[in-house]
Amino acid sequence: MKSPPAKLSDILLTALAPMSWGTTYVVATEFLPPNHPLLVAALRSLPIGLLLMAWCKQLPQGIWWWRILLLGSLNIGIFQALLFIAAYRLPGGVAATAGAIQPLLVGVFAWIILREKPSKLSIVAAIAGLVGVGLLVISPAARLDPIGIVAAISGAATMGLGTVLIKRWKRPVSLLVFTAWQLTVGGIVLLPIALAIEGPITNISTTNLFGFVYLGVVGTGIAYALWFRGIEKLKASAVSYLGLMSPVVATIIGFVFLNQSLTPIQLVGMTIVLISVLIGQQDN
Structure with a gap:
């Protein structure tokens, strides 16, 4: 029996999660201590989780x-580590483009695990979204570091698998508890790795504290709760398309607040991404 169509409110609430993640770049560069990406990732999830x-x-x-250990590692700990490895070894545009392969990967995982066979339209939309993100954020001078590329794609696969497994297993507790478990596990997994590689942060300013509070409460606690809620309400593939909103928001913020350029090609890419997201919701 065909599932009922998704509510617009569920789509919009879920979209708020990747939109808030799109603000992470400007917050990290303008408000947080430099040279501690892994530790920042751990500190954005562990305190709010605890x-x-x-x-x-x-x-x-x-x-x-063991399910929470796996989910927290996939969606938070391992994903954040791979994300920051990619961010350090690649320009942001290349990392975002490689990460935009997630809708295609989620389609494969959902087909294997959930028996949700992707439609031809959804496959076309996923490929279009990948191309659109590339036009939006990549530059002609971007370098292609093999380790960074592998990390970005592996990060997309990690969170994509976590998304599908959440859909498969269905949470046994309230959304708040489920979110708390994963944030805590992810932070615990990531913290010792971060301290071993980067060491502790020695000086934290008031501005840094503001950045940590924003990322922890809005960009992590609330955002992941909305993301996990969306996984329950929508098809896994539809949720993954909404993730493409993150580079769109990051680009707009860079243009408005950081005086970054916005070229006609980027506008075309943004349009393609938004169309891809809309098509992805039609397949829900």
Whole structure:
């Protein structure tokens, strides 16, 4: 039996998550300490995760211990590590373009795990989205570092698999508890790696604290809760298309607040991405 069409409110609420992630670049460069990307990634998830855990006072039970360990690692810990490896070794445009392969990967995972066979239209939309992001953010002088490319694609695959597994297993607790578990596990997985590679942050200013609070509460706690909620309400492939909103928002913010250029080719890319996202929701 065909599932009922998705509500516009569910699509818009889910889209707020990648849109908030699109603000991460400007926050990281303008408000956070430099040269600690992995530690910043850990600190944006672990404190808010622990606060939510303390508030909810509920731990996983039975099989959900290892499921949360896997989901928190895929969606938060491993994903964030790979994301920042790609960001360090590639220009942002190349990293974003490689990461935009996620809708295609989610389509494959959903076909294998959820038996959701992708339509021809959704495949075309995913390819168009990848091309659109490339036009939007990549520059002619961009260098292609093999390790960075592998990290970006692996990061997209990691979170794509996590997205499909959430859809497959269905959370056994409230959305708040489910989000808290994954943020905490992801932060715990990432923190020792970050400290070993980068060391601690020695000086934290008031501006840095503001950046951490924003990323932790808005860009992580609220954003991931909306993302996990969207995975339940929408098809996994439809959620993955919404992730393409992140580079669109990042580009607009760069133009408005950082005086970055916005060329006709970028406008074409942005239009293609938005059309791809709309088509992806039609297949829901």
